Amino acid sequence: MLIAAKAVAATLLIGTFSALPSPETQAAYEKKAAMEETRVACMQEKGLTYLAEPIVKRKWQPGELERLAGDHEALRAYRAKYGFGVWSKLVYPGDPAVNPVSGESVNNKNLMAMQADELKKWRAADDACFAEAAEKHLGLTVTSQRGDYLTQLNAALDKSVAALDKDERLAQLGKRFGACLGISDTRPSALAERGRSAFTKQATQVAKKLRKSPLPKVPEGRPLALMPPLKPEQAKPYLEKEIKAALKDLECGKSFYAAYSPRAKAAREQVYQRFAVDFAL
Numbered sequence: 001m002l003i004a005a006k007a008v009a010a011t012l013l014i015g016t017f018s019a020l021p022s023p024e025t026q027a028a029y030e031k032k033a034a035m036e037e038t039r040v041a042c043m044q045e046k047g048l049t050y051l052a053e054p055i056v057k058r059k060w061q062p063g064e065l066e067r068l069a070g071d072h073e074a075l076r077a078y079r080a081k082y083g084f085g086v087w088s089k090l091v092y093p094g095d096p097a098v099n100p101v102s103g104e105s106v107n108n109k110n111l112m113a114m115q116a117d118e119l120k121k122w123r124a125a126d127d128a129c130f131a132e133a134a135e136k137h138l139g140l141t142v143t144s145q146r147g148d149y150l151t152q153l154n155a156a157l158d159k160s161v162a163a164l165d166k167d168e169r170l171a172q173l174g175k176r177f178g179a180c181l182g183i184s185d186t187r188p189s190a191l192a193e194r195g196r197s198a199f200t201k202q203a204t205q206v207a208k209k210l211r212k213s214p215l216p217k218v219p220e221g222r223p224l225a226l227m228p229p230l231k232p233e234q235a236k237p238y239l240e241k242e243i244k245a246a247l248k249d250l251e252c253g254k255s256f257y258a259a260y261s262p263r264a265k266a267a268r269e270q271v272y273q274r275f276a277v278d279f280a281l
Contacts, residue, residue, distance in 0.1 A: 021057075024273045025281045029055050032276040035133040042129035048122055050129070051106045056279040061097045070261035072254050079250055083242030086199040089227060090235035102279075138276055153275050154222060160267035161189040164260065173256040180252030188260050195249045199242050200225050206238075 021029070036052035043050035066074035078097070082088035088098045105111075111119060127144040134140040134149065142149040164170055170188045178186035183194070200223075207226035208215070218224050228235075250257070272280040 028273040032278045038133040039129045068265045070258040079246040083246040084196040087239035156271045177253045177256040
């Protein structure tokens, strides 16, 4: 779907949720729309075409908000089917709970029609225009969208949850959680990601063994994450083990998740708002 720059603001009036977004989230939508208008104008000044990307509001899956709030029953129902949400991507390829649909960029058609030298010129110009828009509307100094901006965003997300490690109550709950699991790293931020991270590493190792082409590059400081090209029936044994581990993790961490999850969600939400990550809000 093509959308003109002046039409972007109109998409802000169309909500995907039954409840209205918070003032902070609404402001993030408006900043994203303003950034897109700035990018359109900047590219036009360079004699290039850029189509403003529409605002994409996050579509919450049934039970997802409850899980993010640390609700035990919602977490248990999810984990009993999907584990930590890693191998289930292959076992349930059409399930939006683990494979959410992401829309194609409205600029892709134009980019696919460009020659290599044209595309290189366009991307360099777009990075410069994105940097201008980010500084003007977000107060961020970045050099590119796909590199520097994402690196800063990921660092801010990591920092936001790492701050929770200093909370005394969460630290105590983390120690009990870790003791139940028999692990030494009881930092709340590490415990919350431990299970998903472990099975993501497992999937990546399987994928590396099967991969014949060079490994893709990842942003600096981020781990490589790959999914192997397995059929659902091939991935199911991996998922069964993941589910068992996820339910044990939840059994040990029931009190921990109830206290940690809502605070982690709020911390990440503030980062998404600051960086105007519309599809995460």
